Amino acid sequence: MAHVVAGSWISAAGQMMGYFLQVRKQTAMDEHLPTTKLVENWKFLLVVTIGLILIAYTIPVSQMFIDPPSDAKGFGEGKI
16 A cells, blocks of 8 residues: 655745655555464473573583593693
């Protein structure tokens, strides 16, 4: 839907000085689609997010300690 606005400038003597025409187009929808209950359930989304972050970081970090590289030196080994 477009809105058309028209107007003019009139001087103090009553003479028309200018004219403008402006067309405004609607850029966003007035209506919104209803969201699902799953999207509105913030507690569930927060738990899933924290769970995915823990899985993403726990497994690689634990693997660094369980299977270190063969030439890795432990604490106290090596020269300072």
